[in-house]
Amino acid sequence: MKKILKNKALQSILAALLCIIVGVLVGYIVLLLIEPKGANAAIAGVLKNFMARKSTGLRLKELGNTLVKTMPLILCSLSVLFAYKVGLFNIGAAGQYVVGAGACLYCALALGLPWYVCLLAAIVAGALLAGISGLLKAYCNVNEVISCIMLNWISLYAVNTLLAPFAPVGKKDTYEIAQINVSALLPRLGLDKLFNGNTKVTIALPITIILAILIWILLEKTKLGYELRATGLNKNAAKYCGMKEKRNIILTMLIAGALSGAAAGLYFLSGFKEWDINQSSVPGMGFNGIAGAFLGALNPIGSIFSSFFIQHITDGGALNLNTQSYPPQIADLISAIIIYLCGFVLFFKTTLNRLVDRSEERKLQKQKAIAEKAEGGKQ
Amino acid sequence: METKPAASVPVPNGAQSEYTIEMLNITKRFPGIIANDNITLQLRKGEIHALLGENGAGKSTLMSVLFGLYQPEEGIIKKDGKVVKIDNPNDANDLGIGMVHQHFKLVEVFSVLDNIIMGVEPNKFGFLQKAEAKKKVIELSERYGLQVDPDAKIEDITVGMQQRTEILKMLYRDNEILIFDEPTAVLTPQEIAELMQIMKNLKAEGKSILFISHKLDEIMEVADRCTVLRKGKYIGTVNIAETTKEELSRMMVGRNVNFHVEKGEPHIGEEILRIENMTVASKVHKNNAVKNVSLNVHAGEIVCIAGIDGNGQSEFVYGLTGLEPLVSGKITMCGKDITKMPIRKRNIGGMSHIPEDRHKHGLVLDYSLEYNLVLERYFEPEFTNKAGFLKKKNIREYANRLIEQFDIRSGQGAITTARSMSGGNQQKAIVAREIDKNPELLVAVQPTRGLDVGAIEGVHKQLIAQRDAGKAVLLVSLELDEVMDVPDRILVMYEGEIVGELDPKQTTQEELGLYMAGAKRDEVVVK
Amino acid sequence: MDLLIQYTLVFTSVLTLVALGGCFSEHSGVINIGLEGIMVIGALGGSLVLKYMSVTTPAIWVVLATVGVAIAAGVIYSLLLGVASITFKADQTLVGTAMNMLGVAAATVVVKSVNIAETMGSNNSPKVIYSAVKDKLLIVQGTEYSWFLIFALVLLIASYIVLYKTKFGLRLQACGEHPQAAASVGINVLKMRYAGVMISGALGGLGGIVYITAGVSQWSFDVGVAGFGFLSLAVMIFGQWKPVRIVLAALLFGLFRALGSVYTGFDFLNNLNIPKSVYNMLPYIVSLIVLALTSKRSRAPKAEGIPYDKGMR
Incomplete structure (x- = not known):
């Protein structure tokens, strides 16, 4: 029994479960405070998400929707955890996601390019933006947290301006990709049929899972992973044994940014949602990635499950809460509390x-x- | 365990107990070890009482107990015959106990005065009243001969003055019992002499002093009595007047110690390292830390850079190994100009480096032992395949070989986290890694810091074995014994310059001290 | 031009207040990334007071109640950071980030719930409207000169005195520079750090209400405070953790932020035809450039970000 309790993986899972339980409990208490009558049903709705649907077909379709949104979240989690392993706190995943969206939508809507080029543009844009933070950290000693936050806001306003011409007059959302350039939509390879014809389910699914596994392999099995983790754990020792610290910081940010950029590309090119050119706050995807990363115990495979859970309750809130009595942001509240509690995991x-x-x-x-x-x- | 009744003997009216502080049967455990095992220490009024022991003998733990930083599991502390409870440094302060810590507890951006008054600030409604405090500090410094500038910032003053600030901190609080924790490690021989005098002055003024040290000469000079600890156990208390250095060292180590290192005549070969006019900037102040240093090291010899801590040795090593860039100068190794070469290439080219700070530079503490052992070789084809994947089986085999060969002890062998290993074994791991690389030049910086006598002997043997195998060894050391015994040639560094070259067979500690203090200097010519 | 000065002063006082908050926290050794969230919660508390104040309440009570509640809300919320990072030694960046997300989510939930409850579900917007009594905050009607500017000035001077002239300030800074040294002379490091964090909560909360009453009389809480907490952190770094320099940095940033609000009032700026988003970006771009140029010689408190561990020496 004691040996089991000392097992690190099990400890991580236990800690994550504890965070989730407390987070959900707080959410439930808030619901009770707002309106005790429907609170039981409401928290059940949040936790059930697609399961609350009546027919299997509808459930599958909703599950498909949740999965479509889970994939970018997983990638943002990977972005955050990858940087964290190297000792960097990539709060800029949000901004990298924004420029990724801007780049891929511009390529799709303005330039009429096919999906693989659009996706590549998103990846490159994310990587470059993160690269700025990396450069500033390596050469100017600017704390990456601060520079990332500044870049988040700069990206948001820049992308709003960039995409403004591609929204129908008087509308806040950009054109649907399907209307303008079908070739920019991600192929589905029949995956939609698994989810009762949910056409938004695309190759983003397998690509994301493969990327998660690749990141795990990169960190645990390769020379580069050995170097990067050493840099994260003790940058002085890394320098002492001849690792290129500055290059590693920049490389790490580039990879992290590429992952966030890919998240945006795979999401927006699935045609699930358009860009709102009037939005005045940075999309939460990148920040939720922090939750996914830490709840997943900073393990790439763990972050697949943690991201799914976070998206699951977020969708549960949006789908099943009666907005006449409860604000759907309850789900955001729960995930924020979960991140907060992740701070106690070490303790x-x-x-x-x-x-x-x-x-x-x-x-x-x-x-x-x-x-x-x-x-x-x-x- | 038999313990005396807590209340002890009531002291008759007016009469005082013979001892001012008594620590009786103290036991303090940490997970896995017993740091203090039933230790008794009695400090008489107005005496200088030395506490002697090797690194890890339990001296610091015992003093932390007295100072209220740790609570003992067993045992009692008495002040003037009465049992007291010391839960935190405040309690210790209230009892008149003060301490000069081994690592100074000074806030670098504060002034001397601010550091002295911190914790007992004179104030009106919370507003600082520094004028009267300053007057008292100046008075005290004159009375005890402790030269300081109350308005200077700590980061701008010498180590000696920082130590005097620490002493003034105790005097300002009217402490009667003064603890000095390894106070001489950072001082020049002249400053040490001054400190000895200060301690005698303090004793003359009626203060009781606990002097923690592992340096026998200093204890013999200044102390009245000495308590010896070994591996957490109490060995005994002796009167200094009735003992000898040899007896003390036997008590400390548990056997007769051969302070001299056995080594044969050197077989000097080609020049391996040549440094010309090296200048390195300082990170702390605006001047250069290393100024125009030139030296060379040949195959088959050990050259030692001696000096007091903080005279540019660290920066010299950073410049040599590539951790910091040079301002000017040229470094040649095995005939190749390596001045601007990146660290990795220097390593591959035959330089090994046992760093000064094993936790900062030498190890990735959260990596396993095996990962740490390949820290400088992981990229070699033996450990990484062409696709960039680590060959974990080879790493394990290699680590096991080094663990066996260098007798590195750890809880779970190759997969033990470096952090959980003892300091001595961590150092062994670094030495193993650096020596097994089969370098042309071995740069060893304070390679025995924090090790016990047995481990020190082991490291010295390794260094001499390297020399006898025809390698060039550059040793940087602060320990006088090591400087006198291990090398074939001594270069003394003072304020960033080489001020003398000495032959260890012909020089004396006294002469060495003069060079280290900058009192004597020669023009050193590199052949 | 007059408008530009007004807005510059308002934004400067917000940035100064919040940056001073960050300054106290960091001088005690705790990095406070959560200032953004603290501002949101302070703004929420203050704006709810404003919303429910009756029009007949004397101005002085309106001002005091608003400020009092905003400060109290900020202090209570900052305890989340204190408990996690001081008592439980959690990663300060992680906890701060969580607090920023939690601040926005909680404020949105509260405001929406209030609106839903008041309108039987027909209004579920995240907006608080406080137009009725907002003018009572002003010293000169028709301008942006509010009592808050005076508070900011007083608190600035007070901060300077507390940090450099009092026993408390000396001890606080010791905890951020060398907590082991502070502990060795009997200073309770944990208590001082709590004090630092709570002061930052008070100043952050106050900054929040000042910000959302600048030029507007309603606030939509789903956007938080639009990165102003983060800008304040940049101001603090640029100000090298020193009150006087912080004001100067805040003036610079405040000017650029004000330009974004009032540039339409300047003909020559209008004629340049620069999109609004460029003005929105300006303060962030400026701060990034300034940080790049000044961070090399930054003198952050030495022990900031490192949980205090009694056993460490």
Whole structure:
């Protein structure tokens, strides 16, 4: 039992579950405070999401929708966790996602380019923006958190301006890609049929899962991963043994930015949603990526599940809450609380370890005492 | 365990107990180790009492208990015969106990005065009243001969003056019991002499002093009595007047110690390293930390850079190994100009570096031992295949070989996290990694820092083995014993310059001290 | 031009207040990325007071109640950072980020719920409207000169005195520079850090209400405070953690931010035909450039961001 409790993977899962339970509990209390009558049904609705639908067909379709939105979230989580492993806090995933969206939609709507070029543009745009933060960190000692935040806002206004001409007059959303340039839509390869003809389900699904696995392999199995993690854990030692610290910081940000850019590309090129040229706050996708990364215990595979959960409750809030009595942002509240609680995970783990150690020590002492007694008895 | 009744003997009216502080049967455990095992220490009024022991013997833990930083599991502390409870530094302060910590507890951006008054600030309604404090500080510094400038910032003053600030901190609080934790490690021989005098002055004024050290000469000079600890256990207390250095060292180490390192005559070969006019900037102040240094090291010799801490040795090593760029100068290794070469290429080209700070530079503490052992070789074809994947099996085998060969001990072998290993074994791992690279030039910076006598001997043997195998060894050391015993040639560094070249066989510690203090200097010519 | 000065002063006082908040927190050793969220919660508290104040209440009570509640809300909310990062040694950046998200989400939920409850579900917008009593905050009617400007000035001077002339300031800074040294002379590091964080909560909360009452009489809480908390952090860094320099930095940033609000009033700027979004971007671009130029020699408190551990020496 004690050995199991000391298992790191299990500890991470336990901690994540605890965060989720407390987060949901707080959400439930808030619902109770707002309107006690419907609170039970409301929290059930948030947690059930697509399961609340009556027929299997509708459920599948809604599951498809949740998955379409989960994929960019996974990629943003990967972006955050990859940077964090190298000691960088990529709060700029949000901005990288924004420029990714701007680049791919511009290519699709203005230039009429096919999907693979649009996707590549999104990836490059995200990478470049993150690269700026990397450069500033490496050469000007600018804290990446601050520079990323500034770039988030700059990107938002820039992309709003860039895409403004591609919204129908008087409308806030850009044109649907399907109306203007079908070749820019991601291929579906029949995946839509698995989700009851949900045409938004595309190759984004397998691509994302493959990317998650690749990131895991990169970090755990390769020379580059060894270097990057060493840089993150102790940059002085990394420098001492001849790793190029500055190059690694920039490279890391480029990869992280590429992942966030890809997130935007795979989302907007699925045709699920258009860009709102009037939006005045940075889309939450990148910030939710922080939740996904930490709830997934900073493990690429873990972040697949954590991202799905976060998207699941967000959609549950949007889908099943009666907006006449409850604000759907309850789900955002829950995920924000979950991120907050992730800060306590380290404490949770050390406490657990200490408890296990202490009970072991006590056991040893007891055995010792018994042995001494037995010896004393002999004399 | 037999313990005396807590209330102890009531002191008859007016009469005082013989001891001002008594720590009786103190036991302090940490997970996995017993740092203090039933230790007793009794400090008489107005005496200088030395606490002797190797690194890791439990001296610092015992003092932390006295200062209220740790709570002991067993044992009691008495002040003037009465049992007291010390839960935090405030309690210690209230009892008149003050401490000069080994690593100074000074806020660098504050002035000397601010540091002295911090915690007991004279104030009116919370507003600082510095004028009267300044007067008192100046008075104290004159009375005890402690030269300081109250308005200078800590970051701008010398280490010696920082230490005097620490002493004034205690005096300002009217402390009667003064603890000095390894106070001489950072001082020049002259400053050490001054400190000894200051301690004697303090004693004459009626203060009781606890002097923690592992340097026998200093204890013999200044202390009245000495308590010796070894591996967390109490060995005994002796009167200095009735003992010898040899006896103390036997008590400290547990056996007769051979302070001299066995080594044969050097077989000097070609020039491996040549440094010409090296200048390195300082990170702390505006002047250069290393000024125009020229030296060379040959195959088959150990050259030692000696000096007091902070005279540019660290920056010299950073410049040599590529951690910092040079302002000017030229470095040649094995005939190749490596002045601007990146660190990785220097390593491949035959330079090994045992760094000064093993936690900062030497190890990735959260990596496993095996990952740390390949820190400078992971990219070689033996450990990484063409596609860029690590060959984990080879890494494991390599690590196991080094672990066996260099006797690196750890809880779970190759997969142990470096952080959970003891300091000595961490150092062994670094030494193993650097030596197994089979370098042409081994740069060893304070390679025995924080190690116990046995481990120190081991490291010295490794260095000499390298020299005898025809390698060039450049040793940077602050320990006088090491400087005198290990190298074939000594270069003394003072304020960033090489001020003397000495032959360890012919020089004395006293002469060495004069060079280290800048009192004596020669023109050193590199052949 | 007059308008530009008014807005510059308002934004400068917001930036100064919040940056000073960050300054107290960081001098105690805690990085406060969560200032944005603190501002939102302070703004929420203050704006709700304004919303429910009756038109007949004397101006002085309106001002005091608004400020009091905004500060109290900020302080309470900042305890989230205190508990997590001081007592439980959590990653300060992570917790701060969570607080920013939580601030917006919580404020939106509260405002929407209030609107839903008041209108039986027909209005579920995230807007708080406080036009009725807003004018009572002003010193000179018809301008943007509000009592808040005076508060900001007083608090600035007070901050300077507290940091450099009092026992508290000396101890606070010691905790951010060298907590082990502070502890060794009997200063309770954890308590001082809580104090630093709570002061930043008070100043951040106040900054929040000042910001959302600048030139507008309603606020939509789903956009938070539009990155102003982050701008304040940039101001703090640019101001090198020193009150006097912080004001100067805030003036610069405030000017650029004000330009975005009032550029339409200048003919020559209008004629340039630069899109509004460029003006919106300006303060962020300026701060990025300024940071790039000044960060090399930054003198942040040495121990900031590192949880205090008694065992560490």
